[in-house]
Amino acid sequence: MAETKVHELSPDVRKTPVIDADVHEMLVSVRDLVPYLAEPWKSRVAVADGWKNRNFPYSYPQVAGVAMADAATGDGRPAGSDLKLVQSQLLNSYNIEYAILVSSFHPTNVQVQPEFATGLARAYNNWLIENWLEKDGRLKGSITIAAQQPEAAAREIERVGAHPGFVQIILPVVPDHVFGNPFYHPIFEAAERNDLAIAFHQSNATETAVGLPPYYIEWHTAISQAWQCQLIGLIAHGVFDKFERLRVAMLESSWTWVPHLMWRFDHNYRSLRREVPWVKRMPSEYIRERVKFSTQPMEYPEDPEHLWRMFEMIGSEEFLMYSSDYPHWDFDSPYRALPRSFPREIRRKILAENARSFYGF
Amino acid sequence: MVSRVLRDAPPRRYVVCARKDLAPGEARTFRAGSRSLAVVCLEEGSYRAVTGTCPHEAASLAKGKVEKMWTSETAGEHRSSERCVIVCPWHNFEFDLDTGLSPCEPGRKDMSLRTYRAVLEDGEVVVYA
Numbered sequence A: 001m002a003e004t005k006v007h008e009l010s011p012d013v014r015k016t017p018v019i020d021a022d023v024h025e026m027l028v029s030v031r032d033l034v035p036y037l038a039e040p041w042k043s044r045v046a047v048a049d050g051w052k053n054r055n056f057p058y059s060y061p062q063v064a065g066v067a068m069a070d071a072a073t074g075d076g077r078p079a080g081s082d083l084k085l086v087q088s089q090l091l092n093s094y095n096i097e098y099a100i101l102v103s104s105f106h107p108t109n110v111q112v113q114p115e116f117a118t119g120l121a122r123a124y125n126n127w128l129i130e131n132w133l134e135k136d137g138r139l140k141g142s143i144t145i146a147a148q149q150p151e152a153a154a155r156e157i158e159r160v161g162a163h164p165g166f167v168q169i170i171l172p173v174v175p176d177h178v179f180g181n182p183f184y185h186p187i188f189e190a191a192e193r194n195d196l197a198i199a200f201h202q203s204n205a206t207e208t209a210v211g212l213p214p215y216y217i218e219w220h221t222a223i224s225q226a227w228q229c230q231l232i233g234l235i236a237h238g239v240f241d242k243f244e245r246l247r248v249a250m251l252e253s254s255w256t257w258v259p260h261l262m263w264r265f266d267h268n269y270r271s272l273r274r275e276v277p278w279v280k281r282m283p284s285e286y287i288r289e290r291v292k293f294s295t296q297p298m299e300y301p302e303d304p305e306h307l308w309r310m311f312e313m314i315g316s317e318e319f320l321m322y323s324s325d326y327p328h329w330d331f332d333s334p335y336r337a338l339p340r341s342f343p344r345e346i347r348r349k350i351l352a353e354n355a356r357s358f359y360g361f
Numbered sequence B: 001m002v003s004r005v006l007r008d009a010p011p012r013r014y015v016v017c018a019r020k021d022l023a024p025g026e027a028r029t030f031r032a033g034s035r036s037l038a039v040v041c042l043e044e045g046s047y048r049a050v051t052g053t054c055p056h057e058a059a060s061l062a063k064g065k066v067e068k069m070w071t072s073e074t075a076g077e078h079r080s081s082e083r084c085v086i087v088c089p090w091h092n093f094e095f096d097l098d099t100g101l102s103p104c105e106p107g108r109k110d111m112s113l114r115t116y117r118a119v120l121e122d123g124e125v126v127v128y129a
């Protein structure tokens, strides 16, 4: 497939500045990490029949797999692995001031050999700095960690946290436990100490409430449950009470479930506060004040007015940040995703200002 | 004007029961004119009186539980505090027996109880309402 020209991808280039909260840089293969790995981990990845990352369990029914068809590199490398293409298709086409890179490589999902997972995380961060963050100042990054070793993860956050390219720590929404558990608190402590946000995103290991249903469409429709469990866990375990400056971003979770969750959780808190007396405020207050959500995948109701009403129900004009999910198939255009039922001033906040204040740009 | 006169009228004295009929930790419903009150004897022996029906769905609060409010400063820890609450028998909402306020939503007027003075006088539990 030929390289896509800017005008083909984006005929509606406009001047409104945009901060894109969810862009995926890709390794061509895990062997890209070999120069950044220390022994004994290096040779375990370098050998021809060495370690391979966990695959996504579904075959993609989309025309170009997980990628948007026009973001494909054309030479077999995955979409999102070519900086020049990211620059031309996304950064230059849409007047992107900053794009937050959110890794799809999650050593947290490596469920064995925890020190190896930690070694992978360190290598990935070094690879990211050298090949992306230091190549274009518009790119900001997420620190990759192996959360199963929280103390080592905290050390990794300390090691790279001062790099001006990093704005947050990325955690996958895992299916079998909540990160609110005190076992993981060293990670939040390090995030707060380094003034970095914590972000949650889906990964190859994300499951729905019924695990992995047979079809991709079932999985893709239901996975917001995974973010919901993590968000509930953070609040119920008192993470926001213990870490009073901690900021959290829920990326690609969709957001129209938030009013329901706030009402349900608040109502349960009125009834069940006695079980978790360390939680000091109504759950919805933590969500409004400390948690941001990204726009993509935007819902697309027949009546756009309904979407605006969902937004209003959340009770904060600051909670939502635009995200494209470039280079994936469900990419949302910054100039088309937000319906006109959203007032212009709100659209401006969503496109850039909410992320600017959240990340401190 | 009538309602204003009523509001400003000094509270009337009602005898609820004999001391022995309301043991520490217990609550009972009592009618004071047209109002239904929950009258409570705390564990240490003092008395409280609050609106008797829950502002949520009108359960009778005296059928709930009187307890020292659970509090904590650290995840996993439960401490029994000095604050006393009545816990609704239906959905378990809590109300502070000193202020009538919900510990969860103290700023919400529609989620609070009115409080009344309740004392022991000559061996009888008395409410001024």
Ligand code: FES
Pocket: B054, B055, B056, B057, B058, B059, B088, B089, B090, B091, B092, B093
């Ligand atoms: S009726 Fe009292 S909590 Fe619902």
